[in-house]
């Protein structure tokens with residue numbers, strides 16, 4: 605079936621489009637009252653593992669905010685869960701992995717699973733979402749980058765620095781690379797099945813990539829992201845979002861990815877200079893700026909779009925939307941992108 609709105613896919617292919625496509629990272633989530641209603645009734649993993657609930661939550665922002673793409677409601681932590689680690693989600697506190705990986709013995713507790721056995725609910729949610737979206741907009745699948753997944757598997761919880769995860773990589777490099785390779789192999793199989801189930805494009809979230817120096821990012825993160833892109837680039841369009849890792853945009857642009865996400869700490873022109881002209885850039889509105897008055901949002905969206913130019917840009921935030929953003933501010937952001945008047 606032909607998508608009614610394929611602006612995102614055409615932009616990622618490098619084609620010229622009528623206007624800039626727009627979606628928001630974490631657009632299915634806590635700032636939406638409709639999400640909060642389901643959150644009161646069902647636990648986090650119940651929402652993730654029940655295809656009907658995951659599909660309904662995925663489609664909420666399409667109905668309410670009218671973004672140009674849907675992103676599957678799931679979480680990057682379903683991968684460590686499928687590999688054999690317990691993952692809990694504590695309300696308003698975030699994820700906890702009570703038995704993190706610290707030693708060689710711990711590594712024996714985890715495996716590269718059969719994704720069809722352990723993550724079938726994701727593929728069912730994708731099929732159902734595609735059906736219910738009825739070709740309105742493309743569906744984005746995703747996974748965490750191996751380094752970001754290792755952060756949680758080793759640290760056992762969220763962190764500002766992920767110092768224990770870093771120490772694990774620096775002090776036990778052989779073990780760290782074994783773990784990174786296991787995550788990579790699982791992720792490749794997982795994303796392949798997402799594509800088979802019907803996602804139109806995929807994003808790799810390396811939320812903690814920017815915590816590493818350039819050389820560590822290359823060795824611990826990009827090396828594995830490259831394997832994932834290599835394995836999938838013939839089958840789908842791949843977006844890499846490595847938050848804060850602006851210093852490696854050039855190297856990321858050479859992986860075969862179709863798009864690169866950037867955050868608000870780099871200017872569009874500077875990012876373009878690093879990434880070259882043959883790739884789309886995605887971003888980079890400061891999520892906290894959605895808290896400012898609507899006229900201010902509208903003004904800054906115009907500035908952002910002018911900075912990126914008409915072609916090869918997917919408008920987005922520079923990281924996930926915050927839970928305290930008013931819904932009409934999120935709408936104003938999306939509408940400002942849609943209503944952009946270019947002066948030729």
Ligand code: 1CP
Pocket residue numbers: 628629630631632633634643648675676677678679680681693695696698699746761762763809811923924
């Ligand atoms: O209702 C709740 O309180 C749960 C909050 C929540 C939500 C809505 C979590 C727990 N995960 C999600 C969904 C989610 N997670 C999506 C859905 C699709 C979307 O609308 O975008 C996606 C893409 C993710 C990906 C994810 N999970 C990332 C990468 C993106 C990012 O924001 O950097 C990360 C780092 C996670 C881990 C995670 N899961 C949940 C939380 C609160 C966190 C972050 C924990 C931390 O701060 O370390």
